[in-house]
Amino acid sequence: MLTTRPRGTSDIIPGQVEKWQYLEHVFRRLCREYDYAEIRLPIFEHTELFQRGVGETTDIVEKEMYTFLDRGKRSITLRPEGTAPAVRAYLENRLYAGPQPVKLYYTGPMFRYDRPQAGRYRQFHQFGVEVFGAHDPAVDAEVIAMAMDFYSRLGLQGLELHLNSVGCPGCRAVLRKKLQEFFRPHLDGMCADCRGRFERNPLRILDCKVERCREVSTGAPTTVDCLCPDCAAHFQAVQDYLAVLAIPYVVDPRLVRGLDYYTHTAFEIMAADIGAQSSIGGGGRYDGLIEACGGPPTPGIGYALGLERILLTMERQGCAFPPPEGPDVFLAVAGEPASLEAVRLLQQLRRAGLAAARDYLGRSLKAQMKYAGKLNARYVVILGGDELARRVVTLKDMAAGTQEEIPADRLVDGLCRRCRES
RNA sequence: GUGGAUGUAGCUCAGUUGGUUAGAGCACCAGAUUGUGGCUCUGGGGGUCGUGGGUUCGAGUCCCAUCUUCCACCCCA
Numbered sequence: 001m002l003t004t005r006p007r008g009t010s011d012i013i014p015g016q017v018e019k020w021q022y023l024e025h026v027f028r029r030l031c032r033e034y035d036y037a038e039i040r041l042p043i044f045e046h047t048e049l050f051q052r053g054v055g056e057t058t059d060i061v062e063k064e065m066y067t068f069l070d071r072g073k074r075s076i077t078l079r080p081e082g083t084a085p086a087v088r089a090y091l092e093n094r095l096y097a098g099p100q101p102v103k104l105y106y107t108g109p110m111f112r113y114d115r116p117q118a119g120r121y122r123q124f125h126q127f128g129v130e131v132f133g134a135h136d137p138a139v140d141a142e143v144i145a146m147a148m149d150f151y152s153r154l155g156l157q158g159l160e161l162h163l164n165s166v167g168c169p170g171c172r173a174v175l176r177k178k179l180q181e182f183f184r185p186h187l188d189g190m191c192a193d194c195r196g197r198f199e200r201n202p203l204r205i206l207d208c209k210v211e212r213c214r215e216v217s218t219g220a221p222t223t224v225d226c227l228c229p230d231c232a233a234h235f236q237a238v239q240d241y242l243a244v245l246a247i248p249y250v251v252d253p254r255l256v257r258g259l260d261y262y263t264h265t266a267f268e269i270m271a272a273d274i275g276a277q278s279s280i281g282g283g284g285r286y287d288g289l290i291e292a293c294g295g296p297p298t299p300g301i302g303y304a305l306g307l308e309r310i311l312l313t314m315e316r317q318g319c320a321f322p323p324p325e326g327p328d329v330f331l332a333v334a335g336e337p338a339s340l341e342a343v344r345l346l347q348q349l350r351r352a353g354l355a356a357a358r359d360y361l362g363r364s365l366k367a368q369m370k371y372a373g374k375l376n377a378r379y380v381v382i383l384g385g386d387e388l389a390r391r392v393v394t395l396k397d398m399a400a401g402t403q404e405e406i407p408a409d410r411l412v413d414g415l416c417r418r419c420r421e422s
Numbered sequence: 423g424u425g426g427a428u429g430u431a432g433c434u435c436a437g438u439u440g441g442u443u444a445g446a447g448c449a450c451c452a453g454a455u456u457g458u459g460g461c462u463c464u465g466g467g468g469g470u471c472g473u474g475g476g477u478u479c480g481a482g483u484c485c486c487a488u489c490u491u492c493c494a495c496c497c498c499a
Contacts, residue, residue: 004472007490059497063423081499110499115423117493124499193496257498268498275492279499306499334457365457373459384457398459 008114008122019311019321020125024107026153027127034146036105036129041085043109047075053084053293055261057200064112066122078111082128083261083286083302084293090132091295100133119277119309128283130302132290137234139301140265140285141241147269147281147303148247154310155319159280160270162252163242165235166203167227168263169288175226176202186216206254222253231264238265257282261289265301271313280313281305326376328419331358332368334384342383345393345411352412354419373398379415 005011012020031038047067054060066078079085086104089095095102107127114120129146131139144161151159166172179202187195190205190213197204206217227235242249249267257266268282283303290298314321329349333342342358349356357375359368365382372380382394382403393411396403406414 004490064497112498114497115495116491118491120498126499276494277498281499304499309499332458364452366455366459367452369457369459371459377459380459382458386457394458396458401459403458 006122008116008120010121010123015324018324020307022322023127023154023307023310027105027107027150030146030150030153031105031129034103034142036103039086039089039104039106041082041089041106041108042079044076044078045085045088047077049084049088049293050077050080053087053261053289054081060112064114066111066113080110080112082106082108082110082126082304083130083289083300086128086130086302087132087290087293087295087300090130091290091293096133096296096298101139102132103129104132105129117277118275119306119312121308125307126304127307128302128304130300132300133298134301135287135299137237137265138241140234140238141245143283143301143303144238144242144265144267145245145247147283147305150305151269151280151310154314155317156271156310156313157317158272160272161247161249162255162268162270163239163249164223164252164255164266165227165231165238165264166223166256166262166266166284167231171223171226171228171231172203174228175221175223178221178226179203179205182220183216190216203256207256223256224251224253234264257284261286261292263287267303271309273316274309274312277309279306280309324376325355326378327355327357328377329354329356329379329381329415330368330372330375330377331356332365332372332380332382333358334365334382335388338383338385338388341388341408345381345383345408348412349415352416354412354415378419381411 028038047065050065051061056062060080065080068076070076086106090102090104105128107125109123109125111123113122116122127150129143131143144163148159148161167175180198183190183194183198183202183205187198190198194205194213203223205213206220206222224235239249239251252268255266255268257268262284264285264287266282266284268279270278271280272278274280281303283301285299285301287299290296290300313319331342331346333339346356346358357377359371363371365384369380377398380396380398382396387393387405387408391408392405393408394403394405395411395414
């Protein structure tokens with residue numbers, strides 16, 4: 001073999017791809033019911049979109065982006081997430097001039113230069129939604145409910161919804177000051193990362209995984225302690241809506257999302273038993289982002305769901321997928337004259353809307369039957385010299401094992417009727 | 423980016439202290455049944471032992487490098 005697929009990418013082959021199609025089908029149906037419109041965005045963007053939109057100090061921008069110069073010497077980046085491109089498209093296409101809010105969904109691959117492991121790949125796939133132009137906490141609750149609805153339609157169980165509010169910039173400033181006061185006396189005992197975070201972004205100390213830092217930070221002031229009255233009211237309202245929807249959650253003051261532009265609501269959905277990469281989706285509000293990207297002050301909120309991790313969880317939990325579909329009918333052909341007739345019949349069957357296949361390898365009838373069985377064909381039409389001469393075909397029901405002879409010119413109608421009936 | 427494992431047929435794996443022509447099950451193809459799938463039996467095709475170096479009379483086996491995948495960290499979906 002000349003070469004293999006690049007590290008951290010995967011081929012989704014027949015047998016697997018049906019599962020992806022199923023998830024897409026369920027998600028599109030969900031978006032229709034929640035009234036979100038699809039937007040299709042480029043897979044690469046100008047690098048500065050992510051530098052500004054995601055944040056210079058985030059891990060994504062600092063070390064995970066696929067960035068290259070194109071032939072016109074422009075710096076291009078394979079999109080590592082969907083929110084910044086959606087914001088860009090909202091502004092560039094002046095969607096703010098239409099009815100608000102604008103509710104969008106997207107699907108597709110994202111790229112991050114990470115070291116692969118179970119549930120983490122360099123090209124991975126997300127379903128996401130974004131709502132622009134509404135600050136109402138009912139929208140926060142709607143997008144959370146929508147994400148949870150998606151999981152539940154797939155049959156996933158035992159998921160944990162983590163919820164937090166990181167407040168507005170005013171709350172963040174208060175918290176920052178309080179955190180620095182709290183951690184200053186303990187700095188010597190903390191990890192190097194956290195000593196760096198102390199100046200740059202003390203919020204991030206709260207989700208440090210180092211044991212010593214966790215001990216130190218128990219009792220530290222949290223986001224929730226520092227919310228201003230408006231932010232506290234917003235957070236409470238989100239929780240009230242979730243209560244009405246009977247969606248269980250845990251308030252997790254340590255949930256501090258990695259992207260700089262998040263304000264207010266932050267949430268993440270965790271699945272047990274798929275390893276360390278247990279987050280199967282997450283999102284939050286970003287009321288400052290659109291303005292930061294050069295647009296009018298506009299609130300926004302969204303989430304993204306990780307398809308590879310969802311599939312992994314579904315497989316671990318034994319969730320059901322639609323059964324594999326074979327052709328409605330397989331034409332078994334004996335002899336060359338029959339082959340000519342088979343081509344004509346195939347065309348008629350397909351034009352009638354049936355999924356129809358035949359043999360192309362000159363196999364024996366027995367081998368063709370075996371092949372049809374493997375394809376999971378519902379019916380087999382046997383067409384040989386004998387049938388041809390008498391203008392009939394033999395129609396076999398593969399599941400029942402029964403067969404009958406019918407006039408050739410009644411085959412298409414007869415098959416259509418049978419396939420519709422069951 | 424850091425640390426630790428892994429790699430033999432399409433898949434799951436065996437392969438002795440380094441020793442002749444690398445095996446099994448499943449899958450695939452064919453025959454038993456010259457026109458009938460699933461069960462059974464028989465036979466067949468398929469491997470540069472991840473890749474590249476090295477040690478040795480001799481390497482699937484030992485050493486080095488590299489790639490992949492997996493596990494953990496960082497971070498996230």
